[in-house]
Amino acid sequence: MNKYNTKLGQLLSLINRSQFYALVKSTQSDKYCKGFSTWQQLVTMCYAQIANHNGLRSLIKSLNTSGHCRYHLGIHKELARSTLLYANNHRSPEIFEKLFYALRDTLDRGRGKKLRKNFYAIDATEISLHIRDFPWALFRSTIGGIKMHTKYDINNSVPDYLFITNAKEHENHTLSEMQLIEGDTAAFDKGYCNYKNFGVFCEKGIFFVTRLKENAQYAVVESRPTDSPLIPTDQTIVFTGKKTQKTCPHQLRKVVSIDEKTNKSITILTNIFDMNAADIAKLYRARWNIEIFFKTIKQNLRVKKFYGQSKNAVETQIWIALIVYVLYLKLRQMSTYEGKNFTDFISELKVCLFERTDLFSWFVGLPPVINKPPSSCSSQQEFLL
Known part of the structure; x- marks a missing residue:
């Protein structure tokens, strides 16, 4: 890990860039890209999830004022609101869905205490949307919303499989779609x-x-x-x-x-x-663990208010929120430290995203080791993330 990266840069470096670009190629998410790549969108939306700005305007202003920190995250010029809005509305969320599963598969899922082998909780959580702004999410005549149907790995505290539907989709119609196989145990x-x-x-x-x-x-x-x-x-x-x-x-x-x-x-x-x-x-x-997961995600990440109004924008934001959650789990496993829960992690990280101190030391609560800034020569050679 590059010792001169910001904490946000170090967190994103947990993503295998070669694997990421392979996913970009397979989904052709950069096919019609004109200056704002899938990676730049991911970086921006991960920052948005953690910083949790109230609106698109404050998000863009905050990111643009970060200067060289933004540059070393791979965003080489100031970002316009219209650019991010267009990408969220038109780029397919498939790339971020596949990235979530790729990251989930890198977790060590054999280390937790097991209540029962292959034990899952199944449930759905509803996210309300204003029908005027999200007409595609019609639920009732005056109400809009979506549901996030989730198969949750209780032993390892991570979603194993999920999909998003209109809120009018009843749960008992989706149980057969939860990819349960022989030997699995499901609580619902x-x-x-x-x-x-x-x-x-x-x-x-x-x-x-x-x-x-x-x-x-x-x-x-x-x-x-x-x-x-x-x-x-x-x-x-x-x-x-x-x-x-x-x-x-x-x-x-x-x-x-x-x-x-x-x-x-x-x-x-x-x-x-x-x-x-x-x-x-x-x-x-133990099924209650999935309720705690839904509550944790809704309280700490931006999955109830959205920076775009299209179905693509909503699903993209939800998948990237889940990517941030899995990055936290990966960091916790690599640190072999479980003393910092997700709420503490997000609330503390959002105020020091651009600090250049070691992420692992900060995560486990060790005194910060502040490195000297790189020379202008080495700065040009610094590997992005």
């Missing part, structure tokens, strides 16, 4: 209740943990004793409804769990029979 809430999918999961060897609907019709095949008063019920059941009997004829497991703090009970439905009932309840409660 009642919004994803789809008995046909449950039957398919049982046939394909995909495990699930969800809530049983109150109006579900079923018969008890077997009742098992439990060792804990917090697990009053552990039963094997089969559905008896006319439609559900055909779509999901398999034996399933019903577990009733009582929350020790609130004393409220939840009825869990699963096809996992090789774990005790208390651990089944833990699996369902």
Whole structure:
């Protein structure tokens, strides 16, 4: 890593530039580029995500006043608002989507403590959009919005797969699109209740943990004793409804769990029979991790207000927000330090983006090592990022 880079430059250097340009070539995202490349757009929007300026005008002014710092990030001349706006509105977000997955694949996903192998939470979060500014995102007659459907790797705290739809797309229509394979375990809430999918999961060897609907019709095949008063019920059941009997004829497991703090009970439905009932309840409660992820992203990155109004601009901004999140995870793994959470990372980084001190030392809280500025000769040879 170049010791004279700014913190933003050092963070972006975690992206493999050769791999990035291979993605640019495969997606042809620079095909009609006239001076503002995909890399420059990525740098600008990553800066926008972290600095979180209220509008496009203040974003551009702030970046343009950075002078030589901007130059060494690969933006060699002052940027116009219209240039960034045009790129966001017209350049396909496909390149940034592929970059997100490429970065995710560089993470070491075998080091975390595992509740269960290949364990995922599935959920969607809604992002409201003003119908006047985003007419393509029509949800109801006076409301606009999109949904970010996510398959979240609970063991490693990273999205494994996601896609964006109009907000009117109901969750139970998307469960089959979550790229679940044999051996995977998925936890999701009642919004994803789809008995046909449950039957398919049982046939394909995909495990699930969800809530049983109150109006579900079923018969008890077997009742098992439990060792804990917090697990009053552990039963094997089969559905008896006319439609559900055909779509999901398999034996399933019903577990009733009582929350020790609130004393409220939840009825869990699963096809996992090789774990005790208390651990089944833990699996369902771990689903809450995806809610924390959504909250973290919405509070710290710019995914609710957008710098462009087209579908391309909105999706580009969301994918680049996720890229920033994965860069944080990569930095944390490379630093072997987990004491700085994402909220602290973003709030502290935004006020020192252009400082020329070591990013890793700053991340782990060591005293800053300030390097002497390079000579004018070496400055010309400095590798960008």
